[in-house]
Amino acid sequence: MTDYRPQTIISHPHCLAHDTGGGEHPENPERLRLIHQRLRDGPLASSISEIAAGKAAREDILVYHTEPYLFRLEETALKGQTYIDHRDNQICFESYEAILLAAGGCLTGIDLLEGQGHDQVFCSIRPPGHHAEKAMALGFCFVNNAVVAGRYWQRRYGRGKIAIIDWDAHHGNGIQDAFEDDPNVFYISIHEHPTFSFPGTGYAEEKGLGPGVGATLNIPLPPGADDAMFLRAMSRFVEPALESFQPERLIVSAGFDGHMLDDMSGLSYSTDLYEEIGKRMAGLAARYCQGKILSILEGGYHLEALAASVERYLLGLAKYK
Ligand SMILES: [Zn+2]
Structure with a gap:
């Protein structure tokens, strides 16, 4: 018998309908399919509750993104254009709905965490968000899910001080942009050094602006770390x-593209690391947040490594005593 902590997984079938132009694009629906299959067949299966993402409202997204950008995003998808702002950011007719569900899933997660019976919530959603800026899609990201989540937590539940820990291989430029002058949201990112890596931000010298100085912590690691x-x-x-x-x-x-098999970065993390990260994150949540933790899927493009690493991350959370 195992005594894993219960895991809540938020997702939505429509997140698979965000078509990035066929399987050639690294950010494709197979990512979620493989994660969910792995979790259903693995040791956590009986500890998982799956809950459907709700849709974010416009006002939830407009806490960061501009209204003209949101209209442009919607129009671009509905007109059948295949990308927005850069060819990396492939989009289809169904994408706008998926974008609202990806951001909304994080808000569903927060509602559950503030209610009863859910402490560890993982949003298994796409498209990812941490590169999206207020009026610009970037790096497969359209709406910044973590930013929308942080602001919702403050506005809806009056949680003043939020920490966002980002260990995707890449710097979350959009999250930093949203909160760099805010002393109440602490953005911490561990990523491959910006000299070698997309999007070229996240130097250790970037520590926040104005009243937010000290509430941004960038830890760049060298290639091969x-x-x-x-x-x-x-x-x-x-x-x-x-x-x-x-x-x-x-x-x-939670981005998994620092895995040694993932060619989106030069980092060299093993699958084992993600279980240890899960334990560490659960420990921080226990210390400061009554055990409550919201994890949001960002990158991770080597399909088998992604699915295995997500499972190990959740195992780390689930095993935490
Ligand atoms: Zn990444």
């Missing part, structure tokens, strides 16, 4: 920073 370097960054920088910030709520931008 491995599990030990990641964990050292956690212990030396992330954990002490959170101890002084004392967050009320924790959002994890």
Whole structure:
């Protein structure tokens, strides 16, 4: 018998309808299909509740994105154009609905966390969000799911201090942009050094602006960085920073493209690392947030490594004592 902590997975079948131009694009529906299949067949199957994402309202998205951008995004999808702002950002007729469900799924997750019986919520959604800026799609991202979630947590539930930990291989430029002048939202990112990696932001010198100085922490790692370097960054920088910030709520931008098999980055993490990350994140949530943690899927493009790493991350959360 296992005694895993219950895991809540938020998703929606329509997230699969966001077609990025066939299977050639790295951010394709197979990502979610494989994650869900792996979870259904694996050791966590009986510990998982699956809950359907709700749709984000316009006003939830307009806390960051501009109205003209949102209209442009909707129009671009509905007119049948195949991309927005850059050819990387492939889009189809169904994409706008998927975008609202991806962001909305995070809000569904927050509602569950603020209710009873859900402490560890993973939003298995696409498209991802952390590169999206207020009026620009970037890096397969259209609406910034983590930003929408952070603001919703503050506005709807009065949670003042939010920490967002982003360990996708790439810097979450959009999250940083949204919160860099806000002392109440602490954005922490561990990513491959911007000299070598998309989108070219996230230098250690970027520490926030104006009243937000000190509430942005960028930890760039060199190409080839491995599990030990990641964990050292956690212990030396992330954990002490959170101890002084004392967050009320924790959002994890969970990207899995730092895996050694994933060719979207030069990082060299093993599948085992993700279970350890799960334990660490659960530990932080227990320390500051009554165990409540919202994880949002960002990148991760090697299909088998992605599915295995998501499972191990959730196992790490689920095993936390
Ligand atoms: Zn990434």
